[in-house]
Amino acid sequence: MFVKKYNQNKRVKKYHFCLLVNKQATNYNERAIKKLIKSILNNGHHFTVLEPNSAFSLYDQAQSAAGLKRHRGVVLSQVKKWGNITALIACGGDGTFNLVARAGFKSNLPVAVLPMGKFNNICQSVYKTVDPDKIIKKILARKHQIITINAGEIADQMFFSSVGLGFIPKLQEILEEKKQPRFGFGWSQFGTKAATIKLSKKTILKVDSFKFETSPKMINVNLLPYSCGIPISNASLLDDGMCEIIFDVNVNTKKFGNYLSQIIKRKFVYGSDFRMYRGKSICIEPVEGYNLYLDGEIIEVPSDMIEITVLEKALKIFA
Template sequence: MARPRQQRTRRQHYVLMVNQSASCYQEKAVQGLINEIKRRNGSYTVYEPETALELLKQTEVVVGKRRSSRDLPAPYSRGGAVTALVACGGDGTFNLVARVAMVMDLPVACLPLGKTNNIARSLYEKPNIETATKRILTGSYKVIDCAVAADQPFFGSIGIGLVPELAEQLQGGQVPRFGIGWSRLVSRVAAGVELKKTVVKVDSFRFEIRPIILNINLLPYSVGLPLSPASIADDGLLEIIFDQGDHKASFSAYARAIHKKKYLYGDDIRLYRGTVISCQPMDGQMLYLDGELIKIPMETLEIRISPKKLSVLC
């Protein structure tokens, strides 16, 4: 009697792109993920580039978008074809790895080793190593949106005004754990934001503001706060959060409520949705983009939803 054939499952080959300069880098966290991959009979290749540019180039080599070289080696060939990329770092590391994964239609995951881990918080709810490791290895994934601003793709959020200032403050300090800490920090930083006349266009709706906060989210979290808790990851819409700049908004109360996910957007601080957003004048202003701070090099900043989406292991 002939035995029925069993379908062989594809062996998983994870490529770990490790940022050893991440704010909360832990070698044991990376090793723990490796041990779990081996326990499940998977394959892995680990890269530890020294700079952001090297990390981007090495990821391109991994997926076949760039030729390998002595300085940029190809992944472990006996492990089989690469089936997933894992960004071991913060939001900036995830952004670089994800932009390559999206182009090549590969799933990506995040082992959160940054300070605020906004993308991991948005996708995994609990941004700890144990939860992330389990989610990475489940094999299930969800699709999320990507957008482009200043010719740079992003997957979490961008911000002007309050959020870049908060990001700078947090670089040299601790992230508040409770609402009262966030309330004091946000209130103090908001008081120092320079108000600038800004013309904003959301699809066909045009208006002028002098905002303290101007944030555009695809995922809920920015700088450790759930600014857009109702955000849907794959709805194809940008969410813009802003105030009028007339000092009517209490940023102390805003921080306390948003930390608890209980803030209701209304007249003082508003939330609109659209597919194309433009802001001007922007030249020279600081832009927060998935955890990184860059100077805007153009007068008009246009943000558009990308036609491609990203698959994330979660």
């Protein structure tokens, strides 16, 4: 793992942070943003705040902040005043982070996330907490770390946490309308309900050079442990250049309920009913007509076959 440390014996690097704020995030937190700004100033750094009003605008402004597009507006004036932006902070959920991280990945700038989404999968995977105060301390610590995490690509779309078909998109749909259960029994009920969806009777999976057929209700590909706020992939490592593909083999809906309950309790071990393989390249077909879960967002599958690749280059992130 690439880790860059800054210690007290060396001159501390000064950053020009760009905060890309999603004010439509499920758990938008103005207090946390103000505290982040105060901490940035107290530590002698500079900042620029952008508040785009759409996903398209967010990505466009992230690219401008990262120097991938011509500087303009607020970014231009702040760059003239404080110099180029040297780090990006996504203030929102997983979808916000995904768009900001794409710009950071392409420009080789380090990124961070101030969690304001419903599930905050990337934040839970990297920081092991969703407490804004603790995360602000990590980002702005004098001896902070910059590590690298895996990045993946599917149909020209980048992702940094997970993509999924079947069970996970359906579970997210259920959770969007309900509060997350506190106990295993509630999760079991949601798991049983989400498992009513079924993919093609014959789905062809290819993991690197290993090809086989199955009839799953769930296919999930994870770079990081969390999907839908659930630690579904306990084998995921941050920057090993590999992904985990998780799928079921002819499992009934009741077993899905138990599976989800045990996952929440961190007691589940993958075996014959629910399997986990590791690889760098995944191919899945047929998938036309299904929804795809991608870093917390639900999108239409773009074709009848999808290829998923773990990229050689990794993303820099404050940790």
